[in-house]
Structures are given as C-alpha cells and as structure tokens.
Amino acid sequence: MKKIFLTLTxxxxxxxxxxxxxxxxxxxxxxxDNVKAKLESSDKDIQDAKKGGISKTWExxxxxxxxxxxxxxxxxxxxxxxxxxxxxxxxxxxxMLGQPQSKRQEKVGNDEYEVWVxxxxxxxxxxxxxxxxxxxxxxxxxxxxxxxxxFKKADELDPKGAFKGKKSTMDAIKDLRxxxxxxxxxxxxxxxxxxxxxxxxxAFNLNTFPRDAKDTTLNDGQIAYYAALSAFQGNEKxxxxxxxxxxxxxxxxxxxxxHYIYQINIDNGKEAEAVKILHDAxxxxxxxxxxxxxxxxxxxxxxxxxxxxKYLDKAIAKYPKNASLYNVKAGMYxxxxxxxxxxxxxxxxxxxSLRKLAFRNRSNAKEEARVNGEKDKMLAQAEQTxxxxxANQQKAINAYNQAIATDAKNFDAHFALGIVHYNMAxxxxxxxxxxxYSEDKDGSKAAAxxxxxxxxxxxxxxxxxxxxxxxPSNRDCLQNLKTLYYKxxxxxxxxxxKARMEK
Numbered sequence: 001m002k003k004i005f006l007t008l009t010x011x012x013x014x015x016x017x018x019x020x021x022x023x024x025x026x027x028x029x030x031x032x033d034n035v036k037a038k039l040e041s042s043d044k045d046i047q048d049a050k051k052g053g054i055s056k057t058w059e060x061x062x063x064x065x066x067x068x069x070x071x072x073x074x075x076x077x078x079x080x081x082x083x084x085x086x087x088x089x090x091x092x093x094x095x096m097l098g099q100p101q102s103k104r105q106e107k108v109g110n111d112e113y114e115v116w117v118x119x120x121x122x123x124x125x126x127x128x129x130x131x132x133x134x135x136x137x138x139x140x141x142x143x144x145x146x147x148x149x150x151f152k153k154a155d156e157l158d159p160k161g162a163f164k165g166k167k168s169t170m171d172a173i174k175d176l177r178x179x180x181x182x183x184x185x186x187x188x189x190x191x192x193x194x195x196x197x198x199x200x201x202x203a204f205n206l207n208t209f210p211r212d213a214k215d216t217t218l219n220d221g222q223i224a225y226y227a228a229l230s231a232f233q234g235n236e237k238x239x240x241x242x243x244x245x246x247x248x249x250x251x252x253x254x255x256x257x258x259h260y261i262y263q264i265n266i267d268n269g270k271e272a273e274a275v276k277i278l279h280d281a282x283x284x285x286x287x288x289x290x291x292x293x294x295x296x297x298x299x300x301x302x303x304x305x306x307x308x309x310k311y312l313d314k315a316i317a318k319y320p321k322n323a324s325l326y327n328v329k330a331g332m333y334x335x336x337x338x339x340x341x342x343x344x345x346x347x348x349x350x351x352x353s354l355r356k357l358a359f360r361n362r363s364n365a366k367e368e369a370r371v372n373g374e375k376d377k378m379l380a381q382a383e384q385t386x387x388x389x390x391a392n393q394q395k396a397i398n399a400y401n402q403a404i405a406t407d408a409k410n411f412d413a414h415f416a417l418g419i420v421h422y423n424m425a426x427x428x429x430x431x432x433x434x435x436x437y438s439e440d441k442d443g444s445k446a447a448a449x450x451x452x453x454x455x456x457x458x459x460x461x462x463x464x465x466x467x468x469x470x471x472p473s474n475r476d477c478l479q480n481l482k483t484l485y486y487k488x489x490x491x492x493x494x495x496x497x498k499a500r501m502e503k
Contacts, residue, residue, distance in 0.1 A: 028072075028097070028118060028119045028120045029119045029120055029137060031071055031120075032071055032072065032120055032137055032138065032139050033139075035064070035067055035068045035071050035139040036068075036139045036140075038064045038067070038068075039064055039065065039068060039139060039140060042057075042060065042061040042064050042065075045057050045060070045061070046058070046061060053157060054157065055154045055155075055157040055158040055159070055163055056154075057154075058150045058151070058153040058154035058157060059150070059151070059154040059163070059169070059172075061146075061150040061153075061154075062147045062148075062150035062151040062154060062172060062176075063147075063172055065140065065143045065144075065146045065147035065150060066143070066144075066147040066172060066175060066176050066179065068138070068139035068140050068143040068147075069143035069144045069147060069176075069179050069183075070175075070179055071139060072120045072121050072133075072135050072137075072138065073121070073133060073135070073182075075096045075097065076093055076096060076097065076123065076130055076133070077130065078130055078131060078132070079129050079130065079131075080092060080093060080129065080130050081093070081128055081129060081130075082094060082116060082123070082125045082128050082129060082130055083128055085128060093116070093123065093130055097118055100116035100117050100118055100123075101117045101118060101119065102117045103115065103116055103117065104117065106124070108124065108132075108189070108190060108191070109189075109191060111126065111131075112126075113125060113126055113131065114126070119137060120135065120136060120137040120138070121133050121134060121135045121136055121137070122134045122136060131189070132186050132189045132190065133186065134186075134190070144176065144179060144180050144183060144199065144202055145202060147176055148176060148180075148202060148205070148206065151169070151172065151173065151176070151209070152208075154169075155209075164209055164210055165210060167212065169209070170209070170210065170211060170212040170215065171212070173206055173209045173211075174211070174212065174215045176203075176206060177203045177206050177218060177223075178217070178218065180199050180200070180202045180203035180206070181199070181200065181203045181218055181223060181226075183199040184196045184197075184198075184199035184200040184203065184226060184227070184230065185226075187199060187230075188226075188230055188233075193230045193231070193233040193234030194230075194231075194234040194236060196226075196227075196230035196234075197227050197228075197230035197231040197234055197236060197239065197240075197243075200223055200224075200226045200227030200230055201227045201231075201239075201243065203218070203223045203227075204220060204223045204224045204227055204243070204246065207220045219250070219252065220246075220250050221246075221247050221249075221250030221251060221252025221253075222247075222252055224243050224244075224246040224247035224250060224252065225243075225244070225247035225252050225253055225256075225257065227243045228240045228241075228242075228243035228244040228246075228247055228257070228260065229260075231243060232244075232260055232264070237264045237267070237268070240260065240264060241260075241261055241264050241265075244257040244258075244260050244261050244264075245257070245261065248261075254281070254284075254285045254288055254291075255281075255285060255288030255289060255290035255291045256290055258277065258278070258281035258285070258288075258290075258291055258294075259290045259291065259294055261277055261281075262274050262277055262278045262281075262294055265277060275298065278291065278294055278295055278298065279295070282295055287318075289315075289318075289319070292311060292314065292315050292318075293315070295311050296308055296311045296312055296315060296328070299311065300328075300332060303335070305332060305336060308332055309329070309332065312325060312328065312329045312332070316329070320406075321406055322406070323403040323404075323406040323407040323410050323413070324403075326399045326400065326402040326403035326406065326413070327399070327400070327403050327410075327412055327413055327416070329399045330395075330396040330397075330398075330399035330400045330403065330413070330416065331396075331416070333392045333393070333395040333396035333399065334392075334396050334416065334419075334420060336388075336392040337389055337392045337393050337396065337420075337423065338423075340385055340386075340388050340389040340392065341389060341423065341426075341427055343385050344382055344385045344386055344389060344427065344430070345427075345430050347378055347379075347381055347382035347385055348382055348430060348431070348434045349434075350378050351375050351378040351379045351382060351434075352434055352436070354371055354372075354374050354375035354378060355372075355375050355436060357371050358371040358372045358375060386427075389427065393420060393423075393424060396416075396420055397417065397420060400413040400414075400416055400417050400420070401413075401417075409470050410470075411467050411470040411471045411474070414463050414464070414466040414467035414470065415463070415464065415467040415474075415476075415477060417463040418460045418461070418463035418464040418467060418477075418480060419460075420460075421456045421457070421459040421460035421463060422456070422457065422460040422480075422484070424456045425453045425454075425456035425457045425460065428449055428452050428453045428456065429449075429453055431449055432446055432449035432450065432453065435449070454488060457484050457487060457488055458488065460480075460484055461481060461484040461485065461488070461493075464477050464480050464481045464484070465481065468481065468500075472500070475501070478497055478500055478501045479501075481493075481497045482494060482497045482498060482501070485497060
C-alpha cells in the first residue's frame, strides 16, 4: 500500500465527520475523562448479576467503547487543512481543536512533518494538511476490541435473535468497522505493520454482522486484503496467507492475493506447494495478469524455456500492446544464446585440441584417423550448436522488433538488439581465432570472418545509436558506441561519441 493510496482512502472514510461540533481546546482531556466515567459505569453494570446478563447492557457497553475509540479524532479528518486558510476558512483543525500547545518537526519514514501537539494527541501535518495522528491520552487503549467483544456478547444474550438485524446495531457496527479501518491506516503509515494488521483484522472479523444496504464504503475483501498486506509487511506470514485467502475468496484482487500466497510458500521452502497454488490460481482466475506473470517468472527462473514460452504466448495474446512481454520473451532467447555461446566456444576448443592431438599422432595412421574422427564429430556438434544459437538469436531479434513495433521509443529493446548483434560478432571472433594456420596460410578465411565480424558490429552500432537517440544521457550506450567505432576504425564517429559524452 503506497502512501498516496492510503491517504486518499483515509480521507474518504473520515469525510463523514465534517462540520461536527468539537469540544473547546481546554476541554479535550475532559471529553476523554467523561468517556472514562462511562466505561467505569459499564464495568459495574456487567458485574451486576442482573444487568450483566442482559443484551441491552452489552449493547450500551459496545457503544461506550466505540465512543472511547473515537473521542479524540471524531472532529478531524485526513487531508483537512490544519490552519485557517482561504481554501477552508470555516472547516480546519485550528477551528475545530484550537491552537496546539506546541509544534515540533518529526520524521516518519522518509517524510518530514510538522507535529501539532494537543493535550490528547499529536497531529502530523504536511503542507498545512492533516496526514496522520498519534493519540497520547485515551479512555482505553483497547477500546476497539472491547467494543467488538461487547457487541458480540449483546448478540449472544439477545433472547429473540434480533440484535444483529436492528438498524441501530448495523449503524454501530458500520462505525466500528470504519474506526478499526482508520486506525489500521494510521498504524500502517507509522510503519506499525503488526498494529495495522490487528486493526484491519478486527474490522474484517465484524463480517458476521449483517450490513445495511447503504453500507458500501468498505467491503470485506478490501479489509482482508489490507490486513494481509500489513501482516506480510510485519513478517506475520502465516496470518498474511490466511487473510490473502480470505480476500481472494471475496474476489478482491485475487491476482495480487495469490501472488503473495505463492511468494510466502516459496519463502518457506514449500516450492511444490507454491507451484500447485500458482497453477490452481491460474486455472481459477485465467484473466488475472499477475498470476500469469508469476507462472512465467517461475518457469523462466527454472530455465524451463518451453513452459515459459507457452505462458508468454498466452500473455502476449491477451496483452498484445504490452511491449515488456516481448522484451521478456526476447530476453529468454538471449539467455539461451548465452548458454549456447559458451557451449560453442567449448566445442571449438575441444575440436582444436583434438586436431593438435591428431597431428602429434601423425606417425600412427590408425590413431590419427581415430582422433580426426572425434574431431570431425566435435566440429559437427559445434555446427549444430551454432545453428541453435542462430535460431534463438533470430527469435530474440523478432521479439525485440515486435516490442519496438508496439513502442517505437523502446530504449530497452534497441539497447538489447545492440547487445545481440555484438554477441554475434563475438561468436564469429571465436571462430576466427579457432582457424588453424595450416588451413589458412593466405589469411583469406580470417579475412572473411573479419568482414562478417564488422558487419555485426555495424548492426550493433546502429541499434545503440537508436537507443541513444531515445535516451541521449545513457552513458552505457555511449560507451558501447565508442568501443564499437574504435573497433570499426571509424575515427569520425568515435570523435562524435566522445564529444557527446563530454557534454
């Protein structure tokens, strides 16, 4: 949950408190003390042999604790203006709560705040707007949970079973749910992830109470998702997994939910279970982009190219305008080329060693023939490896070109094509270096290879120039061009790149 997302949500939730009548600044503590008195009275009532067994007693207790949870913050909302200003002369914190006792600067995470200190809470302000708060004087630090317990007890003691269906109950539960949720958002922004998870989960656990038809500000799936994210951030992975499953069951962002469930199982070393979860999720939610990407990334990580390619093609069919998918697909082929290039160089080296061994055995015709046979097999194997390399290289080029067709300013694709062509020049260089002198005394074979090398280097430079045109400040691109023009012997272009680097 990014900060801006939380900010907007919290503002929406607290909008209902606009223009509420606030206590005078001097009476802020008194308001809390008055609620404390109600809680003490409630404590006596539930201990009473007769009153303690009546649903109404517990309903009143629930409302008292709900009031305790909201007494400090009922007249402020996130994003409201702190000081009186032209944009909001009649509704601002200064008007509602009065002047603070003092102000100080404080950093929370990466953000700096001006903290307005009141008798019962510290309010964190940025750009003259309320962002979050921390209560310092409360009626009961566990008021939300005690309110929930009281309402549940009231339901248990209701002889007619009508408590849950009453409008007053639904209104109270709606307010309690909102109070839990707002407290969770506040805790999350203070990076108290465990506290946030506890509050969000408290809000979610109210789902046993029916809702009024107009109670649509929050849905249970959203609440479970926020609780799960907070638990995940707080390293409560078991709780997070359960809550992500609850959110997915409510059809709230199932793709993201199963992404986290999969990751939790991977982190716990349960790879087989994680993969099964991923595939089951894909079968159940085939339209969820995140799940599909997780499947692709899993197979890419395992270098199971055929499976990765299958799901990449499915993703491209669904999202043909997503240039990143073509880049990923191309990158998969480039990875294959990297492995094949190493294999090819190794095979050429082995063939050269066999050639030398055959020469040393030239006095033994039979042994020389045997070794030359092995050499020829190795060269044939190397040719097949090169053919596989060229095939994967062409697939990579095609995919990168598709990415460019989708996004003409795709820097990454042009840069990668520069690498692809340069790698081909490098491979041909290995071939050139493997040519034995005895087979190229006039140097014609080496010269032909050199021409081929320069062809690929020129193609590489062309792509890096295109990439540089998109992002002129990229130093890697310019350095690659400088190296290429040096190897190509193009002094004019080398000087041009040098000048561009010195700007």
